[in-house]
Amino acid sequence: xxxxxxxxxxxxxxxxxxxxxxxxxxxxxxxxxxxxxxxxxxxxxxxxxxxxxxxxxxxxxxxxxxxxxxxxxxxxxxxxxxxxxxxxxxxxxxxxxxxxxxxxxxxxxxxxxxxxxxxxxxxxxxxxxxxxxxxxxxxxxxxxxxxxxxxxxxxxxxxxxxxxxxxxxxxxxxxxxxxxxxxxxxxxxxxxxxxxxxxxxxxxxxxxxxxxxxxxxxxxxxxxxxxxxxxxxxxxxxxxxxxxxxxxxxxxxxxxxxxxxxxxxxxxxxxxxxxxxxxxxxxxxxxxxxxxxxxxxxxxxxxxxxxxxxxxxxxxxxxxxxxxxxxxxxxxxxxxxxxxxxxxxxxxxxxxxxxxxxxxxxxxxxxxxxxxxx
Numbered sequence: 626x627x628x629x630x631x632x633x634x635x636x637x638x639x640x641x642x643x644x645x646x647x648x649x650x651x652x653x654x655x656x657x658x659x660x661x662x663x664x665x666x667x668x669x670x671x672x673x674x675x676x677x678x679x680x681x682x683x684x685x686x687x688x689x690x691x692x693x694x695x696x697x698x699x700x701x702x703x704x705x706x707x708x709x710x711x712x713x714x715x716x717x718x719x720x721x722x723x724x725x726x727x728x729x730x731x732x733x734x735x736x737x738x739x740x741x742x743x744x745x746x747x748x749x750x751x752x753x754x755x756x757x758x759x760x761x762x763x764x765x766x767x768x769x770x771x772x773x774x775x776x777x778x779x780x781x782x783x784x785x786x787x788x789x790x791x792x793x794x795x796x797x798x799x800x801x802x803x804x805x806x807x808x809x810x811x812x813x814x815x816x817x818x819x820x821x822x823x824x825x826x827x828x829x830x831x832x833x834x835x836x837x838x839x840x841x842x843x844x845x846x847x848x849x850x851x852x853x854x855x856x857x858x859x860x861x862x863x864x865x866x867x868x869x870x871x872x873x874x875x876x877x878x879x880x881x882x883x884x885x886x887x888x889x890x891x892x893x894x895x896x897x898x899x900x901x902x903x904x905x906x907x908x909x910x911x912x913x914x915x916x917x918x919x920x921x922x923x924x925x926x927x928x929x930x931x932x933x934x935x936x937x938x939x940x941x942x943x944x945x946x947x948x949x950x951x952x953x954x955x956x957x958x959x960x961x962x963x964x965x966x967x968x969x970x971x972x973x974x975x976x977x978x979x980x981x982x983x984x985x986x987x988x989x990x991x992x993x994x995x996x997x998x999x
Contacts, residue, residue, distance in 0.1 A: 627657045631711035631720045635666035639906035650979035694723050701727035714738045715753035721760035730993040734761035736775035741900035744828045767791045768904040770925040791904040792975040798913040799965035808891035817850040821892035823907050826857030831898045840870045841943035856881045889914040894954045913968040931967035
């Protein structure tokens, strides 16, 4: 059975990691994925997908929404998918409509994110959210907060929204002292306090404020280094901010990367002051590796998977953020340890959740078949 997986932009980040973790651990003799991705995606793992038996279809990017929908329609008609699973939150309205008119019986709308009034995209998201229950017949969210935000309390309280937690390979992201030592030596961080951030440079991630918070850390701790990994629309703005604050020597910008495991090990803390999130993969990966993670209070408490998550109000000053970060980091460095088992026990392990979603798919198809016969 082949499933149409609607990825939108398949770039480095949480959504890609989530879907690939499911794909690596399902029984691919029973279920295969067709990854339907915007043609301008920048991190499609074609080789791995093909080795695992999957297919990749590049279609017109969603900015040309009607052509994008037509491309999806042609694939649905050609391949006669029994299931479409779309991972683009409020934007799922469009592929769900296509799936409905092209006869896909199981149409899964998944919520992975929310919104914030400071993000210019929020008006559109709130408008599209009104139609989230249209055309789909199954609803999934990565956590309770996401599910309630997109699909509403009424549907969630009726148990019509199934929660499949954001998943990671906990053992792969376990703490490794040897990898930490080698990475810190390579980058000259042996005697540094390394604050890390991995993500897109966007309004959602509060990227500019992150730089301001780190600058306050440097004022209090000259040995602090920021390991910055990612790319995005605010790259120029944050680079200008780094220069303006005079902290170029304290920031190691490493660009867009896939080999991030070693950096979790090398870091001493992870910073994620987002305006909103779904349930952030990078936070779970960092916690699994034993890193204290500093979230804004706009991030759901569900992200604290093993007691390594700390939440700070965005209304507090950069100095308060810096004091909190340094107090906890200096206490935790001497006792750094692996938290992979705790994160897995909290329900975030990809092996376990992949088996759950596999059964979910199979049961949904069987239910559809019985409905058609009656």
